[in-house]
Amino acid sequence: MLMLNQTDLTPASFILNGIPGLEDVHMWISFPFCSMYAVAVVGNCGLLYLIRYEDSLHRTMYYFLAMLSLTDLVMCTTTIPKALCIFWFHLKEISFNECLVQMFFIYTSTGMESGVLMLMALDRYVAICYPLRYSTILTNPVIAKVGLATFLRVVLLVIPLTFIIKRLPYCRGNILHHTYCDHMSVAKLSCGNIKVNVIYGLMVALLIGGLDILCITISYTMILRAVVSLSSADARQKAFSTCTAHICAIVFSYSPAFFCFFSHRFGGHTIPPSCHIIVANIYLLLPPTMNPIVYGVKTKQIRDCVIRIFSSSKDIKSHSI
Numbered sequence: 001m002l003m004l005n006q007t008d009l010t011p012a013s014f015i016l017n018g019i020p021g022l023e024d025v026h027m028w029i030s031f032p033f034c035s036m037y038a039v040a041v042v043g044n045c046g047l048l049y050l051i052r053y054e055d056s057l058h059r060t061m062y063y064f065l066a067m068l069s070l071t072d073l074v075m076c077t078t079t080i081p082k083a084l085c086i087f088w089f090h091l092k093e094i095s096f097n098e099c100l101v102q103m104f105f106i107y108t109s110t111g112m113e114s115g116v117l118m119l120m121a122l123d124r125y126v127a128i129c130y131p132l133r134y135s136t137i138l139t140n141p142v143i144a145k146v147g148l149a150t151f152l153r154v155v156l157l158v159i160p161l162t163f164i165i166k167r168l169p170y171c172r173g174n175i176l177h178h179t180y181c182d183h184m185s186v187a188k189l190s191c192g193n194i195k196v197n198v199i200y201g202l203m204v205a206l207l208i209g210g211l212d213i214l215c216i217t218i219s220y221t222m223i224l225r226a227v228v229s230l231s232s233a234d235a236r237q238k239a240f241s242t243c244t245a246h247i248c249a250i251v252f253s254y255s256p257a258f259f260c261f262f263s264h265r266f267g268g269h270t271i272p273p274s275c276h277i278i279v280a281n282i283y284l285l286l287p288p289t290m291n292p293i294v295y296g297v298k299t300k301q302i303r304d305c306v307i308r309i310f311s312s313s314k315d316i317k318s319h320s321i
Contacts, residue, residue: 009169009170009171009191010096010166010169010170011096011170011174011189012095012096013093013094013095013096013174014093014094014095014096014099014174014175014176014181014186014189015092015093015094015174015175015176016082016086016092016093016094016176016178016179016180016181017086017092017175017176017177017178018083018086018087018092018178018179019179019274019277019278020177020273020274020277021272021273021274022274026086026087027087027088029087029278030083030084030087030088033080033083033084033087033281033285034080034084036285036286036289037076037080037081037084037285037289039289039292039293040072040073040076040285040288040289040292041073041076041077043288043289043291043292043293043296044069044070044072044073044288044291044292045069045073046292047065047066047069047292047295047296047302048066048069048070050302050305050306051063051065051066051069052066054305056301056304056305057301057302057305060123060134060135060138060143061120061123061127062301063140063143064116064119064120064123064143064147065120065295067112067116067119067147068113068116068117068120068249068291069291069292071109071112071113071116072109072113072287072288072291073288074105074108074109074112075106075109075110075113075284075287075288076284076285076288076289078102078105078106078109078180078284079102079106079179079180079281079284079285080281080284080285082094082102082179082180083179083180083281086179094181099181099186100162100165100166100181102180102181103161103162103165103181103182103183103186104158104159104161104162106180106181106182106284107154107158107161107183107204108154108155108158110257110283110284111153111154111157111158111204111208111209112150112151112154113253113287114208114209114212114213114253114254115150115151115153115154115208115212116147116150117212117216117246117249117250117253118150118211118212118215118216119146119147119150120246120249121215121216121219121220121246121250122215122219123138124219124220124223124242124243124246125219125220125222125223126138127242128223128226128227128239128242128243129222129223129226153208154208157204157207157208158204160200161183161200161201161204164196164197164200165183165186165187165197168187168190168192168194168197169190169191169192170189170190170191171190171191172188172189172190172191173189174189176189177273177277178277178280179277179281180281180284182280183197183201184197184198184201205261209254209257209261213254216250220243223239223243226239227239227240241298244298245294245295245298245299248290248294248298249287249290249291249294249295252286252287252290252291252294253286253287256279256280256282256283256286257283259279259283260276260279260280260283263275263276263279
C-alpha cells in the first residue's frame with residue numbers, strides 16, 4: 001500500500017520489482033550476477049592491493065588504474081547486493097531517502113568511470129607523444145588535482161539530480177520495474193511535470209559522457225598520428241600495445257552505456273523492458289568485472305607482480321613442509 005506524506009506527496013518507500021516478465025527466472029539470473037560481482041570485488045581489491053604495496057606500480061598509469069578500480073567497486077556495490085536481495089529473498093522495498101542515496105552513488109560512480117577513462121586516455125597521449133617529458137608533466141600533485149577536479153565535476157552535476165527528483169509529487173504508485181533506483185524510472189512515477197528532469201538528465205549525460213568521449217577521441221587521434229609516424233614496426237607495435245587494455249576498458253564501459261542511452265530515446269516501444277533492465281545492470285557490472293581481468297592479462301608489470309606473489313607463496317609453503 002502506498003504511504004504518502006499529505007503535504008508533499010512523497011512516498012515513504014518504493015518497491016523494486018526486479019526484471020519485469022522474468023520474475024520466474026530471477027533465481028537463475030542471480031547466479032551470473034553473483035559470480036560477476038564476486039570477480040569484480042576480488043579483482044579490483046587485488047589491483048588496489050598490488051598498486052598500494054608494489055613499488056614497481058607506483059607510477060602515473062597505475063594511480064589512474066587505482067582510481068578506476070575504486071570507482072568500479074563503488075559502482076557495482078551500490079546496485080548488485082540489492083538486486084541479489086530482490087532475486088533471492090524478495091526484499092524489494094527501499095525507502096525514499098535510500099533510493100536517493102543509491103541514485104547519487106550510481107550516477108557519481110558512472111560519471112567517475114567516464115572521467116577516469118578520459119584521464120587515462122590523456123595519460124596515454126602524454127606517454128606516447130611526449131615520452132621524455134612524461135614524468136615532469138604528470139607529477140603526483142597534477143594527478144591528485146585532475147582526479148579531484150574530475151570527482152568534483154561529477155558531484156556538482158549529480159547533486160541537483162537528486163534534488164529535482166525529491167521536489168516531484170508522486171501519485172502514480174510506488175512500484176519501480178527495475179532492480180535499482182534509476183532517475184527516469186523514478187521520475188515517471190510522478191504526476192508532476194518532469195520536463196526539467198528530462199532536460200537536466202540529458203545535459204548531465206552530455207557534460208560528462210559527451211565531453212569525455214570527445215577528449216578520448218581527440219587523444220587517440222593524436223596517438224594514432226604519432227604512432228603511424230614512427231619508422232620502426234616494433235616501436236609502433238609497442239606503442240599500440242600500451243593502449244590495448246585501456247581501449248578494452250572503453251569498449252566495456254561505453255558499449256552498454258550507448259545502448260541504454262539510445263534505446264531509451266529511440267527504441268522504447270520496440271525493445272522489451274526486460275532487455276533495458278538487463279543491459280542497465282550489465283552497464284554497472286561488466287566494467288568492474290572485466291577491467292581487472294584485462295589489465296591483469298594485458299599489463300606486463302601487473303602480471304609479473306601476480307606471478308611473483310604466487311611463486312613466493314609456493315616457496316613459503318614448500319619450506320614449511
